[in-house]
Structures are given as structure tokens and as C-alpha cells.
Amino acid sequence: MMILQQLRHLCRRLLEDGEVQVVIGYGQSRPDAPAYPIFITRADDVDRLVWSDRCFANLTAYLTRKEIRALGKPAIIVKGCDERALVVLENESQIERSEIVVIGVACEGVGLPKCAACDVRMPRTTNMVVGEIDNPDVPATDRYAALDAFMARSPADRMAYWQAELSRCVKCYACRQVCPLCYCQRCIVDKNRPTAIDTSASLKGNFAWHITRAFHLAARCVGCGECTRACPAGIDLMLLNLATARAAENSFGYRPGMDPEAEPVVGSYRERDQEAFIR
Amino acid sequence: MTSGNGFEPKIVAYVCNWCTYLGADLAGTNRLEYPANVRIVRLPCTGRIDFNLIVKAFEMEADAVLVSGCHPGDCHYTSGNYHARRRWMLFRELLDTLGIEMERIHFTWISAAEGRKWQQVISEITEKTRQLGPYQAYRKVCEA
Numbered sequence: 001m002m003i004l005q006q007l008r009h010l011c012r013r014l015l016e017d018g019e020v021q022v023v024i025g026y027g028q029s030r031p032d033a034p035a036y037p038i039f040i041t042r043a044d045d046v047d048r049l050v051w052s053d054r055c056f057a058n059l060t061a062y063l064t065r066k067e068i069r070a071l072g073k074p075a076i077i078v079k080g081c082d083e084r085a086l087v088v089l090e091n092e093s094q095i096e097r098s099e100i101v102v103i104g105v106a107c108e109g110v111g112l113p114k115c116a117a118c119d120v121r122m123p124r125t126t127n128m129v130v131g132e133i134d135n136p137d138v139p140a141t142d143r144y145a146a147l148d149a150f151m152a153r154s155p156a157d158r159m160a161y162w163q164a165e166l167s168r169c170v171k172c173y174a175c176r177q178v179c180p181l182c183y184c185q186r187c188i189v190d191k192n193r194p195t196a197i198d199t200s201a202s203l204k205g206n207f208a209w210h211i212t213r214a215f216h217l218a219a220r221c222v223g224c225g226e227c228t229r230a231c232p233a234g235i236d237l238m239l240l241n242l243a244t245a246r247a248a249e250n251s252f253g254y255r256p257g258m259d260p261e262a263e264p265v266v267g268s269y270r271e272r273d274q275e276a277f278i279r
Numbered sequence: 280m281t282s283g284n285g286f287e288p289k290i291v292a293y294v295c296n297w298c299t300y301l302g303a304d305l306a307g308t309n310r311l312e313y314p315a316n317v318r319i320v321r322l323p324c325t326g327r328i329d330f331n332l333i334v335k336a337f338e339m340e341a342d343a344v345l346v347s348g349c350h351p352g353d354c355h356y357t358s359g360n361y362h363a364r365r366r367w368m369l370f371r372e373l374l375d376t377l378g379i380e381m382e383r384i385h386f387t388w389i390s391a392a393e394g395r396k397w398q399q400v401i402s403e404i405t406e407k408t409r410q411l412g413p414y415q416a417y418r419k420v421c422e423a
Contacts, residue, residue, distance in 0.1 A: 159377065
């Protein structure tokens, strides 16, 4: 409750002082329902803000939206995991930190699988942090445990798994819409001259789309897991993102959004990069 | 040229304009014979070889894909092959996770002087793919 009072107080002040024109935060219809994004433009509405362990959404996806930008300077509420997306967005020149007020919230986890291995419970680069962490120890859980378990299966078995999973995809593109780093004004899948990706929701088109989606996030994905959470067909899309995330960490010691100073893996190179697979 | 079961693989080679394409050309002018299973697609640079092209090749019933360009340090555009190399490192991980048969995707550096290497690489890939047989798993994906 303390956190919520502080958040509301802070946001009221920011709106009243005219420091920001809109607060991007969490709202909730019932206590047990997942929180949804709300956009508060009047100080009198700050009591609609909530903070609970149902605040799953990564709100940073809204920062790059035209219609949200049109509202004026935003303040945004982020958890430590969401904050990583801000770091990547800034690295890729999609946002200016000086044009945003970032309110970090100390988070002990929202009960998602990713929370088990979370090592960013305390936001690090936000303008302010609300709340404290009781237990600052980083859990010992391996963040690639799900991927390791999956890769223990044979390639044919993995292919069979994805054929079964991706056959359920209806190409709603929720995975794209919800992703803070899928910000292209015009997605490659919406271009039809030429058609790079079969647009039908056939297995062929679904493979092409999900390979594209995952690879456009290679060494960029911050692991918020919103793609998996948003998927109405219940496909664990995050599993694909983990593959390239682990490669980026193992080969280059790079975890997107962790260190604002780190050189991104894609878009840079070393002459000594390993190439055992190239003849 | 036919093997025991009569299967002849379709192999798509994405090659860069400045090194591997000229290497293949050299193989031709030197009368170095290599299997006709390969379909060469010439692109400006390995840095231009979009990963979607590899997917596209499999969609069009390729049984194996080769991506080849200039040796490190020799890129006509200075760094295209270095960027490509990093991208492939990550892309291979993704394809492996999807259960794509990795023995059907090949990467080589072949310079304009390596006509013989081109001949060897194409012969080996063709033979290996003959043994693997048609890429049924991805054809099944494309039929459904």
C-alpha cells in the first residue's frame, strides 16, 4: 500500500506542476484481474492508478506510439525488467530520456516464470524509485533453464513441437504489438512488394513470421516475456527469443538493456569473432 | 550424376558478387566440373544476405542452402562479412532451437581465386545432401 500512496502522490505532483502531460501506469478493474495500461492526463484521476503483483504489462511499448506521443511529455511506471527495454530504446535512438520521466518501482516479482530468475528487482537508471526490496539477493535459478530443457530434446522432436505449436497461430500479431522493441513504423510483414513473408496463417506463413519476429529481436530482446503472455493461442514465443539471448550472452557477454554503455552485439563486430561453423 | 535412389537435391547458394561469385566463375573458365544441383543467387555482399532468403529457399523446396562470401578482411565494403558472421552466429542458434536440420545450412568463405574450393564445396554439399535425402520436414511445413 505504501508504494501505491507514494506513486499516486508523485504522479499527482508531476501532473499538477505540468512537468508531464500524461502518466502511463497500471489500472485494475478487480483485485484479482490482471492490471491494464491506463493513461492519466488529469491530476484528479491519479487515484485510478494501482500497484499490485498483477502488474504484468511492460508499459514501455507505448512510449514509441504516435498516439501516445501526441498526448505530450509522459511519465511512465516501470519495473526493473521493463526498464531494460528503455535502455535498448534509448540505445537505438527511439526515445530521449530527457523527454520522459521514468518512475521505477521496486518489484519482488509478479509471479511470472521470468521472475524466478530475476536479477533486476531494483530499477537502476530511472529518475526515481518507489519502494524497497526486502531481500536483495539474486535468485540462483538459471534464466535459461526452460531453453536447456527444451534443447535436450532431439531436433526432430523440436521441429514437431513447433509444428504443433505454430499451427495454432492465427497471425493476430499481438506478439508484435505488445513488444516494446517491435517499433517499426511499417513491419516487414505488412509490406507486399515483394512479399517476404507469406501473410496467410498457414504453417508455412507462421514459421516465416515467427522466425522473422524472433530474429529481429536477436540480441535485442530484454526478456520481458510479453509475447508469450499476449499470445491468445498460448504459444511460448519467449522460448525462441531465449535462444538468441543466450548466444549473445555466451559469445559476447552481452545482455540487452543491462548496461547502457555496452556496445550492442548486432551492428558491431570484432575481427576475432569466432567462426568455427564457417568453412 | 544420379545416386542409388535417384534423388537429386536442390541446393541454393547465396553468394557475394565480389568473391564467391567470381570463384564460381573461375571454376567455370578453368573447366572445373561441379554438380549442377546448385542454383547460384548473386547478391552484392554477404552483409546483404537477409536471413529471410534462407527461409525462402527452404520454402521453395531447397534441400540445402549455402551462404558464401569474401574471407574476413577481404570484404569489398570493408565490413559486410563481419556483420554477416555475427548475424549467422545468432541465426543458427534460432534455427537450431526450431529444430531445423542444421546439416543442411552451410557457410563458407570462398575468394575470387578459389575456383577449386568452390568445386570441392559444391561437390561435398551435394553428396552430403544426397545422403540426407529430401528435406521432408520443411516441405511438410509448407504444405500444411
